[in-house]
Amino acid sequence: MTRTLHWGKLAVSLLALLLLAPSAQPRMSVTPLYQQHPLLDPVGKATDGSPERMIVAAIDAIRAGRMGDARATVDALIAKEPNYRLAWLLSADLYAMRSIPLDNIGGGVAHAPADRLDDLRREALARLKRQDNPPPASQVPAEVLAFSKNQKFAIVVDASASRLFLFENNNGVPRYVSDSYVTVGKLGTEKLREGDQRTPLGVYFVYNHMTRPQLDKTFGAQADLYGVGAWPISYPNEMDRREGRTGHGIWLHGSPSDTYARPPQASNGCVVLTNPDMLQLADHLQIGATPVVIVPQMHWLSLPQWQQRRDQMQTLVENWRNAWQKLDTQAYLNQYSKDFTSDSGQNLTRWAQQKSSVNVSKQWARIDVTDMSLFVGGKDDTLVATFDQDYRSNNLENRMRKRLYWRNDGGNYKIVWEGTASNG
Structure with missing residues (x-):
């Protein structure tokens, strides 16, 4: 009994130290996670596998009243990841349950x-939801529609679910590889300005690697x-x-050494993984090529639905290319939004004037579009189309x-931006 009390006090003491870290975000009400008040079972078997599992x-196990299994699993997890704060919290709860019933974690x-x-x-909750809603085996992401020839993988971040999904280029079709728990900005998503502690939404590309020594x-x-x-x-x-959004320094990166995982909303805008997950993901990242698509919530499609969506988006680009090649100025300009802006700052009026003037001097034109990627x-x-463009005419x-944004x-x-692609 003395040993039990000793370890119980130690668990609570260590947890108290871990909880002294800076607050990640304002307090909110959270759904109870313990829905039973079971008695302690002194004998149990630990579940093996990843820390999340x-x-x-x-x-x-706690919910089901298998307290021995819960204790054995938590102890094994703490031995594997001694800085896992959530594991220490469960440990403290398990000791407290020897005296009083609990209805919630903590x-x-x-x-x-x-x-x-x-x-x-x-x-x-985020990890439990992942268990209850695993990636559908027969479906593919609506956000990844076409890879360029050098893109071996694509990443989709589902901000609402605190998950990062990795997909492989399987002959042009995204194939699920893995998914990981992630942290996003303290104040959520839709980054607008420097220092707003939000994670941006959109299509981005990994363009550098900063090692720990660096x-x-x-x-x-x-x-x-x-x-x-x-x-x-x-x-x-x-x-x-x-659109005037400011800020910089949005990274994929690992976690501090004193904690295994950070809360779902705790970063200054970056996407944060555990260190083991970050190292595994790093093996699949291609500098200047790997897309990172960040969305409020990702969507899954059956393969026929995905193919239909991909064909629809490819047709948009083909209609634009074909109208330009035919020197059909009106059909070409019909592809552009009234809010269009070029990389040189031209609005639709100036763009239309320039294209109309240029086409007058053309006897013929040929535009080839190859090695195209499509991400939403x-x-x-927003559809982001990136491709090699080979333009030839009589002069x-x-x-x-x-790159085109639709x-x-x-x-x-409609096209809202057109210009040179610096990566991807």
Whole structure:
């Protein structure tokens, strides 16, 4: 009995120290996670596997009244990941349940900061939801429609679910590889300005890798915030700059050494993974190529639905190309939104004047579009088409990597931005 009390006090003491970290966000009400008040079972078997599998199994065991299994699993998890705050919280609850019934995670920690407890409950809920709603085996993401030839993988971040999904280019079709729990901005998504502590929504590309030694040299003691390393993504992208969004330094990165996982909303805008998950993901990242599509909520489609959506978006680009090649100025300009802006700052009126003037001098034109990628991201299903453009006419030849942003405009997709693609 003395040993039991000793370890119980130790668990509560260690948890109290972990909970003294800075608050991630304002307190909110959280749905209770313990829905039974079972008696302690002194004998149990630990669930093995990933930390996420183990933490979910422990919560399920508590709900089912298998307290011995829960205790064994939590103890094994703490041995594997000694800085996992949620595991320590469950440990404290399990000891408290020897004396009193609990109806929620954290009920066994008296006087703990309420906002810290809410953060850990949100993490538990996010992980439980993943267990209840696993990626559908026979479906593909609506956000990934076409890969360029050098893109081996694509990432989709579902901000509402606190999940990052990795997909492989399987002969042009996205194939699910893995998914991981992630943290996003303290104040959620839809980043608008520098320092607003929000994660941007849209289509971005990994463009650099900052190793831990590089981070140490640059940031000193603050480098530990980024864990095993950082992979910057291309925020602000062309659409962000067009719409006046500011800020910089949005990265995929790991977690500090004193905690296994951060709460669902705790970063200054970056997408944060556990260090083990970040290292696994890093093996699939291609600098300058891997897309990171961040959406409020991702959508899954059957393969026929996905093919129909892909064909629809490819047709948009083909109609634009065909009208331009035919020197059909009106049909070409009909592809553009009244809110259009070019990379040189031209609005639709100036763009139309220039294209009309240029086409007068053309006897013929040929435009080839090859190696195209298509991704849909943001809160308004913006289509981002990137491709190699080979333009030839009777008096001009030009080759470039081109990008078009298409936005739903009254039921029809229209081009809102056009210019050179710097990555992807």
